Amino acid sequence: MKRGMFALAVLALFVGSAYAQGTIKIGGIWTLADITGKQGSAAAQLAVDEINAAGGVLGKKLELIVVDDEGKADKAAAAVEKLATVDKVDVFVGGMASGAELGKIPAFKKYNKVVMATGAAGSATVEKALGPSPESDFYFHLHPWDYNQGASYAEGWNAIQQKYPNIQIKKIFLAYEEGAFGKSSWDATKVLFGGDKRYTIDGASFKSALLGGGDYTAVLEAAKAFKPDLFIWAGYDADALPLLEQSKAMKFSPGIYLGAPPGWPIDFGASKLSPNVMLYGMWSTAMNNNNPSSAKFFKNYVAKYKEEPATYFAPLAYSAVYILADGIKAAGTTETTALVKALEATKYASPLGETITFKPSNIIKHQGITRQKILQWQNGEQQVIWPFEAATAAPVYPFPAWK
Amino acid sequence: MNRTASRIFALLFGVLAVTLPFFAGDYPLQVARNIMMYMALAITWDMLLRSGQISFGIAGLFGIGAYAAILSVVRAGMPAWFSILFAAIFAGGVAFVIGFLILRLRAMYFSIVTLALGEIFRIIIHNLHDFTGGPEGVVIQKGVVFGGKANSLYWLVLAGLAVAVAASTWFEKSKIHFALTAIRNNEVSAKSSGIDIFRWLLLAFVVTSAIQGLLGGIFVQSYGFATPDAVFSADFTLLPLAMALLGGVYSTTGPIFGAVLLGLVSEWLKLKIPYGHLVVYGIIIVVVILFMPQGLRQLVRRTPHGADGRSA
Numbered sequence: 001m002k003r004g005m006f007a008l009a010v011l012a013l014f015v016g017s018a019y020a021q022g023t024i025k026i027g028g029i030w031t032l033a034d035i036t037g038k039q040g041s042a043a044a045q046l047a048v049d050e051i052n053a054a055g056g057v058l059g060k061k062l063e064l065i066v067v068d069d070e071g072k073a074d075k076a077a078a079a080v081e082k083l084a085t086v087d088k089v090d091v092f093v094g095g096m097a098s099g100a101e102l103g104k105i106p107a108f109k110k111y112n113k114v115v116m117a118t119g120a121a122g123s124a125t126v127e128k129a130l131g132p133s134p135e136s137d138f139y140f141h142l143h144p145w146d147y148n149q150g151a152s153y154a155e156g157w158n159a160i161q162q163k164y165p166n167i168q169i170k171k172i173f174l175a176y177e178e179g180a181f182g183k184s185s186w187d188a189t190k191v192l193f194g195g196d197k198r199y200t201i202d203g204a205s206f207k208s209a210l211l212g213g214g215d216y217t218a219v220l221e222a223a224k225a226f227k228p229d230l231f232i233w234a235g236y237d238a239d240a241l242p243l244l245e246q247s248k249a250m251k252f253s254p255g256i257y258l259g260a261p262p263g264w265p266i267d268f269g270a271s272k273l274s275p276n277v278m279l280y281g282m283w284s285t286a287m288n289n290n291n292p293s294s295a296k297f298f299k300n301y302v303a304k305y306k307e308e309p310a311t312y313f314a315p316l317a318y319s320a321v322y323i324l325a326d327g328i329k330a331a332g333t334t335e336t337t338a339l340v341k342a343l344e345a346t347k348y349a350s351p352l353g354e355t356i357t358f359k360p361s362n363i364i365k366h367q368g369i370t371r372q373k374i375l376q377w378q379n380g381e382q383q384v385i386w387p388f389e390a391a392t393a394a395p396v397y398p399f400p401a402w403k
Numbered sequence: 404m405n406r407t408a409s410r411i412f413a414l415l416f417g418v419l420a421v422t423l424p425f426f427a428g429d430y431p432l433q434v435a436r437n438i439m440m441y442m443a444l445a446i447t448w449d450m451l452l453r454s455g456q457i458s459f460g461i462a463g464l465f466g467i468g469a470y471a472a473i474l475s476v477v478r479a480g481m482p483a484w485f486s487i488l489f490a491a492i493f494a495g496g497v498a499f500v501i502g503f504l505i506l507r508l509r510a511m512y513f514s515i516v517t518l519a520l521g522e523i524f525r526i527i528i529h530n531l532h533d534f535t536g537g538p539e540g541v542v543i544q545k546g547v548v549f550g551g552k553a554n555s556l557y558w559l560v561l562a563g564l565a566v567a568v569a570a571s572t573w574f575e576k577s578k579i580h581f582a583l584t585a586i587r588n589n590e591v592s593a594k595s596s597g598i599d600i601f602r603w604l605l606l607a608f609v610v611t612s613a614i615q616g617l618l619g620g621i622f623v624q625s626y627g628f629a630t631p632d633a634v635f636s637a638d639f640t641l642l643p644l645a646m647a648l649l650g651g652v653y654s655t656t657g658p659i660f661g662a663v664l665l666g667l668v669s670e671w672l673k674l675k676i677p678y679g680h681l682v683v684y685g686i687i688i689v690v691v692i693l694f695m696p697q698g699l700r701q702l703v704r705r706t707p708h709g710a711d712g713r714s715a
Contacts, residue, residue: 183538
């Protein structure tokens with residue numbers, strides 16, 4: 001009896017080991033209570049399922065193990081430790097908030113495994129904490145840094161004014177949430193739009209509804225008095241509808257009304273307040289018409305989860321897994337040095353409407369996407385206005401006066 | 404639990420805490436660090452509560468300590484060790500000054516002012532952008548203390564916890580205990596017994612604030628950054644409070660029990676229910692506080708005669 005048990009135990013160990021050898025483990029860390037993390041992790045799982053259905057990578061199945069970072073530095077650090085030492089993952093993917101990412105960085109550096117980061121735009125802290133090459137070479141940052149985003153907006157508005165001469169912008173007002181995200185948006189706006197004196201810039205902060213605020217009267221009064229051609233608010237999805245409601249109540253209708261939250265409320269398009277509101281983002285369902293990769297992602301996501309992706313973090317995370325899989329195929333291993341070299345040669349035609357490659361940014365060596373898009377809510381759907389090569393509609397201008 | 408059993412339990416707990424890095428991996432050590440950080444904060448909250456004063460200012464003093472530590476390193480080149488001590492001294496000093504203003508207040512007035520102070524500290528840090536980095540925060544570019552070694556970081560947090568436990572025990576075993584308990588029970592009779600109420604309250608407020616600042620310093624040295632959102636997070640007020648209430652107030656052991664239990668449950672739930680664990684966690688806290696308002700310690704120390712085992 002004892003011998004039989006021993007044999008079974010050895011067999012179980014052998015089978016477990018053989019199974020482990022047949023799997024490439026990806027450790028995914030997101031803030032799962034947030035829509036960006038919920039849909040980002042779901043999209044990453046979709047990519048894993050698709051890759052496995054197509055035969056896997058190097059004859060092995062991919063396995064995604066997701067841990068919630070709760071948006072906190074200490075929980076994020078514990079997530080890295082768990083995935084690295086208990087699950088023994090080969091690579092990492094995920095991320096959104098810069099504060100949580102900062103908690104992961106010391107542990108990422110300790111394990112030196114490849115990280116495909118889908119968030120964390122705060123260059124003043126995250127990029128600085130990563131440090132220059134070679135200490136940060138394991139880190140591939142897919143999402144644009146805050147200064148990348150600012151530069152792409154400046155480029156986009158210049159291009160739009162050239163193409164549509166009826167759109168003329170002289171005065172820009174930025175209403176920004178008082179946290180790190182809003183403040184970095186304000187700093188970037190001042191430098192990129194106000195630097196050459198071409199535009200007159202003003203701005204004021206507000207407390208986001210997400211963080212217990214929700215009264216925008218002061219900031220909207222300041223904006224209305226400034227009479228901007230372009231009004232931008234940088235906050236969170238919870239601010240979208242209350243800001244519009246209060247703008248309507250105050251009859252504040254600038255030439256362009258633009259929101260720049262990381263994600264929009266799921267039913268925002270169905271709101272009567274949504275038409276012609278512009279936004280910054282990376283992806284919209286309208287891109288399914290002219291981008292086969294986007295159409296495939298959208299169709300499979302809806303089929304699997306019975307809901308539409310409402311944030312660009314979903315196709316971003318989906319792309320991250322495909323880029324990792326392609327890199328591992330090319331490298332023939334998950335060993336960091338070889339995989340980093342393979343990933344440096346990445347050319348991935350993403351659902352986001354651009355081919356992703358990695359180039360150096362201000363500090364790190366591997367920066368992926370550097371451009372955001374300018375979009376507009378039209379008939380309940382986000383339409384791409386710029387870049388023109390990905391455009392799905394012409395802009396509706398000006399933002400209509402409130403009735 | 405009799406006194407001998409308590410001592411044996413405390414000794415075993417202490418030995419386990421000190422030797423954990425010799426047999427646990429980096430993940431359990433990281434979880435233990437998180438738990439010990441909140442445990443130490445819960446103990447300091449309880450220490451002041453023993454005087455009857457309910458503070459909601461933990462996050463404010465933790466954040467002040469965190470910024471004192473990181474700015475002393477980044478702006479003044481102070482070594483990591485000194486920056487942690489400086490954080491404690493700075494937070495204690497701030498508490499000493501504001502203590503003169505707010506320790507005349509009682510009950511909810513004191514609680515609301517401590518809550519507001521935390522928010523004021525956060526707003527000040529936000530707006531001193533050139534010095535503090537503003538909302539984007541500050542990073543220690545040379546990295547975290549001890550090169551990020553899990554064992555050393557664990558012992559660093561354990562040292563912070565040891566300071567909190569030692570101070571709490573001192574409060575329990577010395578005449579401070581009688582003074583604070585008398586103030587909590589009836590200020591008029593305490594005063595008529597010759598107790599200098601303001602002096603004892605100020606001592607408790609300064610000591611607990613200094614330890615909260617010390618823990619803030621340890622936090623930033625462990626992660627290498629500080630942002631207002633991270634170090635002034637309401638979690639640093641609400642979780643210690645829930646832990647102390649769950650374990651049982653007016654003691655050192657209550658917050659320890661509560662922190663271990665809530666910390667482990669939180670981590671376990673996160674792994675078992677990745678989507679939605681926070682809802683379950685919240686429900687557990689509400690249910691326990693509703694049905695066991697005197698905490699778990701009440702169960703352990705309950706006698707056949709119905710005494711609830713609270714410290715006098």
